[in-house]
Amino acid sequence: MLYRETGQFKRNYAADQQLFPIFQDKILLAAILVVALAVIPFVINDYWSKAILLPFMVYALVALGLNILVGYCGQISLGTGGFMAVGAYSSYKLCTAFPELNLIFVIIFSGGCTAAVGVLFGLPSLRIKGFYLAVATLAAQFFLIWMFNKVPWFYNYEMSQITAPPREVFGFLVSGPQAEPAAQYLFVLGFIIVFTWIALNLVRGRIGRGWMSIRDMDIAAELLGIRPLQTKLLAFAVSSFYIGMGGAIIFHIWLGTVEATEAFDILQSFFVLFAIIIGGLGSVLGSFLGAAFMALMPVGLKVVLVDWIGMVPVTAKHIEFMLVGSLIIFFLIKEPHGLARMWQITKEKLRLWPFPY
Amino acid sequence: MRLTKASIAIAAAGVIAGAAWAETARADYDAYTVPNLVYRTGAYAPNGIPLANGFIDYFNMLNERDGGIEGIKVDVVECETGYNTKVSVECYENLKNEGQSGALVFNPHSTGVTYALIPKASEDKIPILSMGYGRTSAADGTVFPYIFNFPATYWSQASAFVKYVGEKEGGMENLKGKKIALVFHNSAYGKEPIKTLETLGAKYGFELMLLPVDHPGQEQKATWLQVRRGKPDWIFMWGWGVMNQVAIKEAAAIRFPMDKFIGVWWSGSENDVAPAGPAANGYLAGTMHAPGADFEALNEIKAHVYAKGNGAGEEGRVGEVLYNRGMLEAIFTAEAMRNAIKIHGTKDIRGEHVRDGFEAIDLKEADFDRLGLKNFMKPIKITCEDHEGGGPIAIQQWDAAAGKWNIVSEWIEPMHDVVRALVKEDAAAYAKENNITPRTCS
Numbered sequence: 001m002l003y004r005e006t007g008q009f010k011r012n013y014a015a016d017q018q019l020f021p022i023f024q025d026k027i028l029l030a031a032i033l034v035v036a037l038a039v040i041p042f043v044i045n046d047y048w049s050k051a052i053l054l055p056f057m058v059y060a061l062v063a064l065g066l067n068i069l070v071g072y073c074g075q076i077s078l079g080t081g082g083f084m085a086v087g088a089y090s091s092y093k094l095c096t097a098f099p100e101l102n103l104i105f106v107i108i109f110s111g112g113c114t115a116a117v118g119v120l121f122g123l124p125s126l127r128i129k130g131f132y133l134a135v136a137t138l139a140a141q142f143f144l145i146w147m148f149n150k151v152p153w154f155y156n157y158e159m160s161q162i163t164a165p166p167r168e169v170f171g172f173l174v175s176g177p178q179a180e181p182a183a184q185y186l187f188v189l190g191f192i193i194v195f196t197w198i199a200l201n202l203v204r205g206r207i208g209r210g211w212m213s214i215r216d217m218d219i220a221a222e223l224l225g226i227r228p229l230q231t232k233l234l235a236f237a238v239s240s241f242y243i244g245m246g247g248a249i250i251f252h253i254w255l256g257t258v259e260a261t262e263a264f265d266i267l268q269s270f271f272v273l274f275a276i277i278i279g280g281l282g283s284v285l286g287s288f289l290g291a292a293f294m295a296l297m298p299v300g301l302k303v304v305l306v307d308w309i310g311m312v313p314v315t316a317k318h319i320e321f322m323l324v325g326s327l328i329i330f331f332l333i334k335e336p337h338g339l340a341r342m343w344q345i346t347k348e349k350l351r352l353w354p355f356p357y
Numbered sequence: 358m359r360l361t362k363a364s365i366a367i368a369a370a371g372v373i374a375g376a377a378w379a380e381t382a383r384a385d386y387d388a389y390t391v392p393n394l395v396y397r398t399g400a401y402a403p404n405g406i407p408l409a410n411g412f413i414d415y416f417n418m419l420n421e422r423d424g425g426i427e428g429i430k431v432d433v434v435e436c437e438t439g440y441n442t443k444v445s446v447e448c449y450e451n452l453k454n455e456g457q458s459g460a461l462v463f464n465p466h467s468t469g470v471t472y473a474l475i476p477k478a479s480e481d482k483i484p485i486l487s488m489g490y491g492r493t494s495a496a497d498g499t500v501f502p503y504i505f506n507f508p509a510t511y512w513s514q515a516s517a518f519v520k521y522v523g524e525k526e527g528g529m530e531n532l533k534g535k536k537i538a539l540v541f542h543n544s545a546y547g548k549e550p551i552k553t554l555e556t557l558g559a560k561y562g563f564e565l566m567l568l569p570v571d572h573p574g575q576e577q578k579a580t581w582l583q584v585r586r587g588k589p590d591w592i593f594m595w596g597w598g599v600m601n602q603v604a605i606k607e608a609a610a611i612r613f614p615m616d617k618f619i620g621v622w623w624s625g626s627e628n629d630v631a632p633a634g635p636a637a638n639g640y641l642a643g644t645m646h647a648p649g650a651d652f653e654a655l656n657e658i659k660a661h662v663y664a665k666g667n668g669a670g671e672e673g674r675v676g677e678v679l680y681n682r683g684m685l686e687a688i689f690t691a692e693a694m695r696n697a698i699k700i701h702g703t704k705d706i707r708g709e710h711v712r713d714g715f716e717a718i719d720l721k722e723a724d725f726d727r728l729g730l731k732n733f734m735k736p737i738k739i740t741c742e743d744h745e746g747g748g749p750i751a752i753q754q755w756d757a758a759a760g761k762w763n764i765v766s767e768w769i770e771p772m773h774d775v776v777r778a779l780v781k782e783d784a785a786a787y788a789k790e791n792n793i794t795p796r797t798c799s
Contacts, residue, residue, distance in 0.1 A: 051447040149543060158786075161472050161545035165790055176791070177476035255446060257473045259545055261572055262442055299447060313437040314397040321398075 003350035019200055036189060041182040049181035051299060054254040057188045058246050059291035063275045064199055064284060065242025070273070071282035072203055073235035074215030075125050079137035081268035082144030083240050085260045086114040087247030089154050092162045095252075103167045103174060107191070107248045114244020115237040117144070122236030126229060129218075141269055148260035161259040164252045175252040184253050191249065195242065200284055202238065211235050212282070243272075278331055280338025289339035293331075297324055385704040388432040389425070390456030391416065391690060394448055394465050399439040400573035401598035403628045404679055408466065409435065410670040411683025414658050417669075419691060421661040426694050427704055432456060438470070440598075445470040453481055461711045462486050462690050468546035471495075471504075476791070479503045483708035484693075484715055488686050489514075489622060489645055493549055496745030497784035498716070499795035503708075505715050507689075507746035508645045508737050511621070512779060513771035515550035515593070517750040518619050518643065519557050520769050522591050533562035538589035540580060540596065540604055543569035547595045550621075554593075556775060574600025581607040594620045601629035609636030616641060619752065625762070626678040630755045638757035641765070643750050646685055646734040648762035650676025653729030654684065678753075678762060681733075688728060692718055716741050735768050741798035745780075747773055 003024050010016040020026050044053070062084060069075050091110035094101060101109075121140040125133050148154050155162050166176025172183040202208050210231045213221035222228055251258045258264070271294060279290020298320055305316035335342050349356065393412055396405035416431045425431050434455055436448035445465060453460045462484050465471045471491035478485050479502065487495070487506045495504035509517075522537070523529040539554060541547030551567065558565045566587050568580045574596065581604075584592065592613065596604055601624045608618055616639040620629070625642020633640075655676055663672045674680060690711075697706045697714030706714075718739040725733055737746045749768035756763055788795055 046453075047450040050450045055443070055447075159472075159545050160548055161469060163472070163476075163790075166792065177480040255442065255473055256476060259442075259469050259472075261544055262469050265572070298444075313395075313435045317398050317437040317439070 002353060003347055019197075033193075037186075041186055044181045044185055046181050049185050050254065052296060053185055054188060055295040056292055057185075057192050058249050058254055059272065059275060059295045060288045061192060061195065061249070062243050062246035062272050063279065063287040063291045064196065065239045065246065066272050067276045067279075067281065067283070067287045068199065068203070068211070068242065069235050069239035071276055071280075071286070072208060072215060073211040073232060073239075075122070075232060075235060076130065076134040077137040077239070078134050078266070078269045078273065079121060079140035079144070080243055080272045081264040081266060082141040083114050083118055083243040084247030084250065084268060085144055085148050085264035086117045086240075087111060087244030088251035088258055088264070089148050089162065089260070090114065090244070091248035091251060092164070093154065093156075095165060095167065096156060099165070103169050103187075103252065106167075107245050107252070110248040111241040111245040114247070115241040118236045118240025118243075119233050122233050122240075125232050125236070138266075138269075141266055145260050145264060161257055162251070163257045167252070175256065177256070179253075188249055188253055191245065195245070196284065199242070203284065207231075207234065215282075274328065276338075278328060278338055280340030283338065283340035285343065286338050286340030289343070293339065297327065386429055386457040388430045388456060389458045389694065389706075390432050390434060390452075390460055392434045392436060392448075392452040392455060392460045392463060394438050394445050394463065394467075394470065395435050396438050396440045396466065398437060399441075401440040404598055404601075404623070404626060405440070405466065406670065407626070407628075407674060407677050407679040408683040408686075410668075410674070411680040411685075412464070412687045413669045414662050414675070415654075415684045415687035416691070417667055418658045418661045421665070421667075422657060426691055427698050429704060431691075431694075438467075440467055440470075442467070442469050442473050446473060449474055449477070453483060458705075459483070459707055461694060461706065461708055464488070464686055464690075465491070468492070468549070469544060472545060475501065475504055481708070482712070484712040486686060486690060486693075486715070488682070488689065490546070494780050494783035494787060496743065496747075496780050497795075498740070498742050498744040499798060500784040500788045500793055501744065502796060503712055505739065505744045507718075507739055507744060508734065508748035509750055509771060510745050510747075510776070510780075511549040511595070512553040512776045513745065513747055513773075514621060514643050514750055515553040516557060516772040516776055517769040518593055518752075519554070519561070519563075520772065521619070521752055521766060523561070529561055535563040535591070536566060536587065536589040537563055538566040538568055538584060538587065538592045540568045540570060540584075540592060540594045542574065542596050542600055543571045546597065550593070550595060553776065553779060556779065557772075560775075570596070570600055570604070572600075573598060574603055577603050577607050580604075581611055584608075584613065585611050590617065592618045594618070594624050596620065596624045596629075601626075602632040605630055605637050605640060606633045608640075609633050615639035616754070619643065622682075622750075625753060625755075627760075627762075628677075628679070630757070635757045637755055640755045641752050642755075642762075644678070644753045644762075644764065645748065645750060646681055647732060647751075647764060648676075648678050648681065648753060652676075652681075652733060653731070654688075654733075655681075655729075657729060658684070685734075688730070689715075689718065692720065715739060715744075747771055747776070 005022050008023050020029055066080055069077050087110045090113035091106050094109055095106045124136045128136055149160055164175045166173055169187060173179040174183050174187045210226045213226055214231050218228060275290035275294040276287055278293050280286025301320045301323060302316060305311045306313055395409035396402055413433045416433045419425055420430050434452055436452055438445040438448055460483050464486050465474055468490050471487045474485055484503050491506050493510040493512045495501040495506050496510050523532050554565050566589055568583055570577055570580055594604055618640055620642040622643040622645060630637040630640055662668050693711050693714035696717040697710040698704055700713050700717060701710050716739055721736045735749050737748050739746050749770050751764045751768050752766035753762045754765040
C-alpha cells in the first residue's frame, strides 16, 4: 500500500533511465537530503560531528570505494588501510607544498595519487585471483604503512605524526581546531553527495556492467569482448580514488592529525571489508548501511551501556566486543546478502502491506 | 491602603524568594568532573590498568577523607579508549562538557592522542596534563598555553640518560667512540628522543644506533639480532605495553648486561620486568618519583578506599611504579584545582581556571610532606612560560630477588641548555605553521 509503484508510468526514455524511478524513493531521498542539508547544519555540535557524522560519512565513502572493487568487480582487497594512508599523506604533501591550493582540489588530487598507487598494486590481479589476491593486497597494506613511517620525505622531515594545517574553503575554515562543525560537516557532505551520484551512475552503466561481468565469470566476460586488463585496473583506480579521498578527509577534517601505523593499520582494512560485507556486496546503499553499522554501533552501545545503564566503562567495552561480534554473525546468518538486501525485502513487504499473502 | 500594604508584602516576599532562588542557582557544583582516558583493554592494558587505578583511587580517597576538594566531590569519569586515537577523540568530545564544571583536565595517556587533542583542547580551553609524555615542545607555555608535560620531557630524560652514561664511563669525554642503541616504539612517541640523542651524539662523539620496533612489539627477534651484530655499549629503550617485556626477555636471551640497558620511565614498571624473571635483575629505568608503597598517601588510600572495598584494583598492587604514577597525576590535578579555587576565589571553576592552577604549581619539600609523600619526588615549579618544570630525573634498578625497584642514582639534572634550545625551535615552528601568536608571560 505504502510502497506501490502501480500507476507510475514511464512515458519516455529519460524517465525510464532516471536514478530513482519510483516516486516513494524520490520522496524518501528528498526527505533525507532536506534533513542532511537544511536541518543538521543548524543543530550539529562538536560531538555529533566528530564522534558520529564524520566517522559515518568518511567510512561510507571508503566503503563505497572498496565496494566498487570487491562488490562490483569481485577483486578482494585487504589494502584499504594502506590506500587510505596514501590519500592522507599525499594530501599532506600537496597542501604543505602548495599552501594556496583549495582543499577541495587537494582532496581530489590525493584521490588521484591513490588511484595511481592502486593501479600499480592492482597489476597482480591479472594473474592471481581470489584469496591469493587478498594476500597480494595485504602486502600493499604493510609496504605502504612501512614506507610512510620510514621515509621522512612523506612527513616533511618532522614528526612522523602529521598535522593538518588550517585551511579555508569559500571563506569558511574546514580544517584545523577553529573550524565550525557545520562547515566541516557540509564540506564532507558535499563530497558524499557528488561522489555517491557518480558511483551510482558508474555502476549501472557500461563500466559497471563490465565490472560485474568480470566478477561473475571472468572467462565468459572475456569471450564477450570485455578486456580484463582495462576493466580490472579501472576498478582498482576508481576504488582507490574513493578510498584515497576518504583517507585525506580523515586526516584533514575528522582527526586533524594521523600517524600511518596507528590510524591506517591492518584493522582499518578489515573494518571496511566487514562494513561492505555486512552492508551488502555490490550495493551502493549497502556501503552506507555497513558503514553506519560498523562506525555507529560501538558508539551507540557505549551510550546505552555506560550513559544509560551506568555500567563500568571497561565492562561495557568487553560486552561491546562480544555484542558487535555476535551481531555480525547474527546479521550474516539472518541475511547473508547484507543489510541492503534486508531493505530490499522490506520494500517488497511494504508493497503488500497491510494485506500480505 | 490595604492593597498597597499587601502588594508591598507580596513584592517583598517575591524579592526574598527570588534572591533565595538565585542563591541556590549560584550555589557550588555538586561535583567536579575529571575525565580520564584509560585503556584497560588491548595491547597496552598491562600498563594502562595500574595507571588508571592510581588515578581514580586517589580521588576516591579525597572524596572519602576530605569530602572532595574544598568540600566538593570529584567525579572521575573514565572512558575506555584501547589506546586508539579515533576512540579517544570520541571520548574527548563526549566528555568535554560533562557535568556542571565541564571537563577540568584531560589525561590522554598516549603521545599520539595528545597530538590529536592539543589543538582542540587549546581551542576549548581545557588543560591537558600529559605527565612526562606527549609533545615535548609543549613545554613552551607561550605557544601551548593549555598543555602541560611536567615534570620532565622525553628530551630532558634522554639528556639525563646520556649524563648518567657519561658518569658511569668515568666522564663525559669518555663517551667518544661509544655506541648507544635506541630501541624504540616505531611511532611519534618512540621517535621523540632521536633528535636530542643525535644532537648529543654530535656533541660528545658517541655513535647512535636506531632500532625501531613496530606496534605492538611482540616480535623483536630481528631487532635483537641487530643488537648482537652491532654490539652497542649501552641500550636506551622507548617502549610501552607488551613491547617492554618482550625487549627485556630478548635482551636477557642474548645476555646483554642488564645494568647497561636503560628504559624510559614508561618502560620501567613491575609488569615489564616480571616476565623475564631473574634474568631481568639489574635492568635500569628512568623515573620521576620513588617506587614502593611506603608512603603516607598510599596508606590513606588503603585505609579510606581499599578497606571499604572500593578499590579499583587489587590492594597488593598499590605502590607499583605505574600505580604511583597514576596517583601522581591525580595529585597534580588536585593541586591545580586547589590553586585555581584560591586564585580565582570561587569554587565554580572551569577548565581555563584549572589551567591557571597548573601554572601556579610550586611544590616544595614541605608540600610533599603535607601530601603524605615524603621523599617521593623533587620539588617542582611550573610557570606561565615553562610547562615542563624540567625536574631532575633518577635512575631506578630492578632487584629481581626482592621483586622491587630501587633508586640507584643521584637525581640527575637534564641538560637544560641543549633541551630548551630544541624546545624553543620546535615550538616556534609549530606556532608558525598554525598561525599562533605566542602569548607574553609577564
